[in-house]
Amino acid sequence: MTGPGKGWNLSLESWVGIYLLLYLPNVMITRFITTNPHPDLGRPLTGLETLPASLIISTVLTYIFIWASGWHRDANGVQMGRYRVPVPTRFTLLSSVGTALVLFTVPLSFTIPDVSIPFMQLLMRGDILVIAPLLDIAFGRRVRWWSWLALVMVLGALALTLLDRGGFKLPPLAILVVVLYTFGYFLRLAVMNRISKNGDPATVRRYFVEEKVVALPLAVVILALISASGIGGQSNELRWGFIDVWTDPVIWEIFLIGSTLTLISIAAIIILLDPHENAYCVPLERAASLLAGVAGSVLLAWFWDGEMPRSAELWGAAILIGAIVLLSLAPRLSRGKDR
Numbered sequence: 001m002t003g004p005g006k007g008w009n010l011s012l013e014s015w016v017g018i019y020l021l022l023y024l025p026n027v028m029i030t031r032f033i034t035t036n037p038h039p040d041l042g043r044p045l046t047g048l049e050t051l052p053a054s055l056i057i058s059t060v061l062t063y064i065f066i067w068a069s070g071w072h073r074d075a076n077g078v079q080m081g082r083y084r085v086p087v088p089t090r091f092t093l094l095s096s097v098g099t100a101l102v103l104f105t106v107p108l109s110f111t112i113p114d115v116s117i118p119f120m121q122l123l124m125r126g127d128i129l130v131i132a133p134l135l136d137i138a139f140g141r142r143v144r145w146w147s148w149l150a151l152v153m154v155l156g157a158l159a160l161t162l163l164d165r166g167g168f169k170l171p172p173l174a175i176l177v178v179v180l181y182t183f184g185y186f187l188r189l190a191v192m193n194r195i196s197k198n199g200d201p202a203t204v205r206r207y208f209v210e211e212k213v214v215a216l217p218l219a220v221v222i223l224a225l226i227s228a229s230g231i232g233g234q235s236n237e238l239r240w241g242f243i244d245v246w247t248d249p250v251i252w253e254i255f256l257i258g259s260t261l262t263l264i265s266i267a268a269i270i271i272l273l274d275p276h277e278n279a280y281c282v283p284l285e286r287a288a289s290l291l292a293g294v295a296g297s298v299l300l301a302w303f304w305d306g307e308m309p310r311s312a313e314l315w316g317a318a319i320l321i322g323a324i325v326l327l328s329l330a331p332r333l334s335r336g337k338d339r
Contacts, residue, residue: 004071004204004270012274016284016324019267023292026260028300029253035306038250047112050254052223052241055103057258058265059216065262066209074202075209092210095191099215100222101184105177112174116297116309120174121290122158122316124181130155131186132282139193146330147279150323154283157316164312189278196273208269276331284327287320 010018034044066072066086075086088096109120133151136143170178188211196207223238245251271285294317300306309317 004201004208012271012276012281012284015267015270016288019264019271019285020288020292022260022264022267023289024296026257026264027293027296029257029260031296031300031306032304033250033253036304040248045250046237048223048237049241049245050250050257051104052220052238053245053251053254054258054261055216055220055223057255058261059220061259061262062212062216062265065266066212071205071209074205075213076206086209086213088210088214089195091191091195092207093214095188095207095211096214096218098184098187098191099211100219101180102188103215103219104222105181105184109174109177109181112171112177115170115174116307116313119161119310119313120177121293122161122313123178128182128185128189128282128286131182131189132278135189135193136277136279141193141277143277143279144331144334146326146334147277147283150283150327151279153319153323153326154287157319160319161310161312161316164310189272189282192273193278197278198275204270204273207273208266211269212265280327280331283323287324290320291317291324 030050033050034047037043038045072084072086076089076092077084077086079085105124109124112120130151133143133147192207196203224242245254268285272281274281294309294313297306297309298314301308
């Protein structure tokens with residue numbers, strides 16, 4: 001059983017299923033409003049126009065959750081008058097920087113023109129899956145055979161899609177997104193293994209609070225500084241995303257993006273901080289998000305005239321389903337043989 005405390009104790013695979021179901025509408029709504037023309041602008045919104053409001057909404061909702069759930073009591077903090085304010089340690093502060101990078105890059109990966117969601121997700125997830133067992137080895141954690149096999153399967157799906165597209169022919173923004181995402185996730189996983197991956201529910205709550213209280217506002221502040229700098233057309237997009245969006249009808253769709261982002265972050269931290277090895281938890285979490293991206297693209301193609309994923313991307317998704325099944329069943333079968 002896993003979870004951050006009483007009332008949250010579900011199996012790891014159940015949390016993965018919840019994560020997938022939450023990620024699906026997030027992907028679909030983001031892709032829909034960034035590929036269909038906005039009534040007033042005459043073009044689709046860009047990722048930089050949707051990102052500020054969704055992050056601000058997620059920040060507010062996350063702070064409400066931290067207070068209402070009582071998770072803040074487990075965090076490191078300082079007393080300010082009548083109130084105890086959560087404060088990160090030097091390790092969770094480092095993780096917050098990595099999380100801020102992830103918060104930028106994931107929504108942007110859904111919005112890059114001429115690059116499909118499944119392809120971007122395969123690239124971003126493939127890098128992390130290579131890092132996962134290396135961290136296990138570095139921290140002295142055993143990597144079991146089914147985790148290695150699932151890793152090979154996921155990397156095979158990545159290779160299949162790359163060959164189908166003729167290699168790494170990507171626009172500069174896509175390359176930057178992959179690099180920043182990989183670096184940010186590496187920081188997060190390294191800190192998790194250093195201080196929090198021990199199966200203690202209080203540790204899950206403490207890590208979530210200390211990381212998020214800094215990462216979310218940091219991401220918003222960086223976006224605001226870019227907007228205020230007046231550099232190029234991107235600053236204009238960010239200005240629309242910070243100011244004009246709040247009186248635009250699209251704010252309701254962006255509210256749903258921010259809401260699901262908050263719930264996704266809770267499910268993700270529970271999965272990644274499970275005491276199983278990284279080579280087990282990370283492929284489950286990464287494969288689930290990739291499957292949500294593929295499924296979202298298919299549903300958009302069926303019902304809203306979106307672009308259907310390439311056949312190689314669909315085969316890659318099928319391989320990932322096999323990896324999830326393997327990671328779900330192999331540990332149980334192995335325990336049965338050991339009895």
